[in-house]
Amino acid sequence: MFESRKNETKLVEDKVVYMADVMLIILVIVSLLLAFAIGANDETFASVVGVKRLSVRTAVIMGAIIAIIGGFLLSRAVGETLREDISPDLNMAENPIIISIFVAMAISLILASVFGLPISSTEAMVGAILGLSFALGKKVDWSMNGMGKVLVTWIISPIIGFTISFLFMKLVNYILGKTINNFRKHERANTLFGVLLLVMVIWTGLSRAGNDINNAIAPMVPLFADSTRTQWYQNLPMLFGGIGLGAGLIIIGWRVLKTLGNDVVELTPESAFVTEGSAAVVIFTAVLIGIPVSGTMVLVSSFMGAGVGMKKPLNFKTVRMIATFIFLTPLISGLIAIACYFAIRRLF
Numbered sequence: 033m034f035e036s037r038k039n040e041t042k043l044v045e046d047k048v049v050y051m052a053d054v055m056l057i058i059l060v061i062v063s064l065l066l067a068f069a070i071g072a073n074d075e076t077f078a079s080v081v082g083v084k085r086l087s088v089r090t091a092v093i094m095g096a097i098i099a100i101i102g103g104f105l106l107s108r109a110v111g112e113t114l115r116e117d118i119s120p121d122l123n124m125a126e127n128p129i130i131i132s133i134f135v136a137m138a139i140s141l142i143l144a145s146v147f148g149l150p151i152s153s154t155e156a157m158v159g160a161i162l163g164l165s166f167a168l169g170k171k172v173d174w175s176m177n178g179m180g181k182v183l184v185t186w187i188i189s190p191i192i193g194f195t196i197s198f199l200f201m202k203l204v205n206y207i208l209g210k211t212i213n214n215f216r217k218h219e220r221a222n223t224l225f226g227v228l229l230l231v232m233v234i235w236t237g238l239s240r241a242g243n244d245i246n247n248a249i250a251p252m253v254p255l256f257a258d259s260t261r262t263q264w265y266q267n268l269p270m271l272f273g274g275i276g277l278g279a280g281l282i283i284i285g286w287r288v289l290k291t292l293g294n295d296v297v298e299l300t301p302e303s304a305f306v307t308e309g310s311a312a313v314v315i316f317t318a319v320l321i322g323i324p325v326s327g328t329m330v331l332v333s334s335f336m337g338a339g340v341g342m343k344k345p346l347n348f349k350t351v352r353m354i355a356t357f358i359f360l361t362p363l364i365s366g367l368i369a370i371a372c373y374f375a376i377r378r379l380f
Contacts, residue, residue: 059134062134062135063249063269063272063273064248064276066137067273068142068277069137069140069141070276070277071277072141072283073141073151074277074281076095076327077094078331079304079308080230080308082304083229083304085226085301092281094234096281100270100273100274128373132369132370133160133164136369137153140361150328151354151361152326152361154326155186155328156361160369164366164369186326189314189330191333193314193330193334194336194340197337198338200306201303201341221302222302225302225304229301233308236315256268256269303338306337307334307335307337310334310338311327311330311334314330328358332358
């Protein structure tokens with residue numbers, strides 16, 4: 033009798049270990065899928081591609097490298113806000129919950145990317161967290177220390193991005209009008225703005241990576257946190273995230289780059305520089321203070337501000353489509369997260 037119970041106990045323990053291993057494998061796969069989805073919807077290099085300062089292939093390589101660096105250096109504060117402040121009662125360490133959030137984000141991002149529409153991965157994550165919180169009866173912190181802070185930031189940041197971009201564009205136009213009086217000076221100015229644009233894109237990319245990419249690879253980091261192994265081994269999640277992002281850019285991301293780089297407003301080197309510079313200031317500031325700002329909303333509003341500032345016509349059809357997807361993203365992501373969570377619970 034004792035031996036029989038011992039065997040039954042061992043079988044139960046083996047089953048628990050097996051299920052835990054399966055969940056870890058699923059978690060890693062979903063993490064890579066989300067990194068791919070973030071890359072597929074990464075519009076950071078749209079302005080550079082739009083003014084033909086970089087090819088899509090070069091943009092992909094730079095984007096992967098920047099994602100690794102930015103995710104490693106700048107993501108801690110944003111990650112803490114997303115995991116702890118919005119829904120303090122939701123156990124973000126529970127595998128079915130984190131997998132559901134990641135799947136919801138990945139599906140939302142890939143779906144929008146197929147249509148060439150930039151949406152916010154941060155919005156997708158917040159929507160998934162809120163959806164699960166409502167479905168599971170968990171408390172949501174609507175104060176200014178939690179979700180209230182995020183909502184206010186989502187409202188204010190695009191306005192700030194548009195305003196800074198508009199005023200900056202007016203200033204640049206004024207300076208150019210006073211200093212450029214022949215074709216040679218105009219060509220020199222274009223070259224200078226092209227170089228400055230690359231600097232701004234790198235800055236924006238680092239900030240966006242800190243805001244987005246580490247949320248995809250964070251669950252993989254503990255799996256490689258072995259102090260007895262080399263530093264290269266422990267940093268493999270960063271490499272995987274960069275590869276996933278680069279693959280997303282190559283396979284699907286060109287659609288988003290084309291939409292935002294060419295279809296919202298006609299770009300010039302100076303307006304592209306103004307757009308990226310304005311977005312970089314807003315996003316970088318938000319990342320430093322740990323607020324998960326919507327980089328997509330900021331960048332789109334910066335495009336619009338620069339367009340209005342240089343009196344270029346905006347393609348309102350494209351703008352309306354982008355705005356619609358931005359507003360629908362949290363809802364879609366939340367519904368997918370709920371469905372995924374209960375499906376996992378039923379299967380496991």
